[in-house]
Amino acid sequence: MHISELDTPAILIDLDIMERNLQRTAEYARTHGLRLRPHTKTHKIPALGRQQLELGAAGLSVAKTTEAEVMLCSGVRDLLVAYPVVGRQKLERLCQVARKADVTIAVDSLAVARPIAEAAQAAGVEIGLLAEMDAGLHRVGVLPGNDLLTLVQGLVRLPAVRWKGVAFYPGHIKDTSETGLAELDVLRRLVAEAIGHLRKNGFAPEIVSGGSTPLLWESHTVPEVNEIRPGTYIFNDRNTVLSGACTREDCAATIMTTVVSVAPGRVIIDGGSKTFSSDRLSNSTEVTFGEIEGHPGSSFHKMNEEHGFVKLPNGPGEFNIGDRVRVIPNHICVAMNLHEQVYGIRGGRVVETWRVEGRGKLQ
Numbered sequence: 001m002h003i004s005e006l007d008t009p010a011i012l013i014d015l016d017i018m019e020r021n022l023q024r025t026a027e028y029a030r031t032h033g034l035r036l037r038p039h040t041k042t043h044k045i046p047a048l049g050r051q052q053l054e055l056g057a058a059g060l061s062v063a064k065t066t067e068a069e070v071m072l073c074s075g076v077r078d079l080l081v082a083y084p085v086v087g088r089q090k091l092e093r094l095c096q097v098a099r100k101a102d103v104t105i106a107v108d109s110l111a112v113a114r115p116i117a118e119a120a121q122a123a124g125v126e127i128g129l130l131a132e133m134d135a136g137l138h139r140v141g142v143l144p145g146n147d148l149l150t151l152v153q154g155l156v157r158l159p160a161v162r163w164k165g166v167a168f169y170p171g172h173i174k175d176t177s178e179t180g181l182a183e184l185d186v187l188r189r190l191v192a193e194a195i196g197h198l199r200k201n202g203f204a205p206e207i208v209s210g211g212s213t214p215l216l217w218e219s220h221t222v223p224e225v226n227e228i229r230p231g232t233y234i235f236n237d238r239n240t241v242l243s244g245a246c247t248r249e250d251c252a253a254t255i256m257t258t259v260v261s262v263a264p265g266r267v268i269i270d271g272g273s274k275t276f277s278s279d280r281l282s283n284s285t286e287v288t289f290g291e292i293e294g295h296p297g298s299s300f301h302k303m304n305e306e307h308g309f310v311k312l313p314n315g316p317g318e319f320n321i322g323d324r325v326r327v328i329p330n331h332i333c334v335a336m337n338l339h340e341q342v343y344g345i346r347g348g349r350v351v352e353t354w355r356v357e358g359r360g361k362l363q
């Protein structure tokens with residue numbers, strides 16, 4: 001089927017670009033001796049998790065218990081839940097997952113870790129734990145230094161769990177500009193001191209898990225890190241382009257929409273916040289929701305649920321009703337969560353249709 005036969009709005013994945021992104025990252029990780037444990041929050045599709053594993057990923061990362069259940073279908077043997085798991089229902093389900101794959105959870109308190117240990121003990125399974133460190137994002141994680149040491153000292157005493165190392169997410173570093181590189185310098189020192197402090201006190205982490213897509217190609221410059229968890233790199237998006245980690249030619253995912261209304265200086269496309277999400281750019285104050293391919297100067301500046309407002313610099317005549325418009329979204333991960341299925345394309349033809357099996361898996 002040609003893409004022109006698809007109904008809109010629809011997420012199209014250019015498979016040549018996606019495969020290049022996957023291979024490039026797998027090769028980078030191999031070259032630098034880094035375990036690659038991609039975060040599947042971006043694609044949410046077990047078949048793509050399987051491709052990542054076939055290319056040498058050591059395991060997969062998820063945020064939610066129900067995402068872990070979905071990702072079992074990828075054949076994964078080693079799953080990291082990179083999010084605090086709190087609540088009996090989640091723990092019971094995760095212990096079931098732990099019968100089928102090794103499960104590790106990143107935790108930043110004993111209050112979170114203790115019930116995990118109790119649930120694992122009751123279920124007769126072992127769960128791995130990473131101590132989550134706040135490396136500057138100020139989201140989750142204990143401070144490096146004595147707080148991290150105290151957490152690790154507590155984790156190693158718990159039954160039915162095994163402390164494996166340290167995790168952090170450098171999401172506060174948005175790009176590799178001069179400012180970004182200065183922040184990376186601070187991060188490098190912070191991680192070295194934190195891991196050095198643990199080692200000095202007799203706790204040598206087997207895993208130091210970090211990494212993000214904006215810092216992907218700098219991962220090896222943080223010497224203590226031996227595992228990376230990039231997610232967005234499989235498709236990339238406008239945020240990744242602006243971060244400097246890829247070019248527009250590396251963006252595999254576009255959202256195809258149809259022009260449904262034309263007025264002087266403005267067109268409306270059939271995708272708004274229910275199609276793209278309302279995420280603004282993460283490292284720019286510019287108010288736009290995506291880049292219209294092939295129409296530089298146009299500005300996708302406003303959205304209602306089903307309406308995308310595009311301002312045109314070239315006046316009327318640039319678009320007609322029914323025209324197809326492909327948009328590189330700001331943040332592909334949240335857009336994937338909004339679509340039931342996505343289409344893999346090669347040379348203008350649809351060659352794959354994937355259900356986004358991990359969409360809406362919020363628990």
Ligand SMILES: Cc1ncc(COP(=O)(O)O)c(C=O)c1O
Binds near residue numbers: 211230231
């Ligand atoms: C804990 C954690 N690890 C890894 C990732 C993947 O990072 P990126 O989207 O920059 O590839 C995320 C993304 O939000 C995350 O929250």
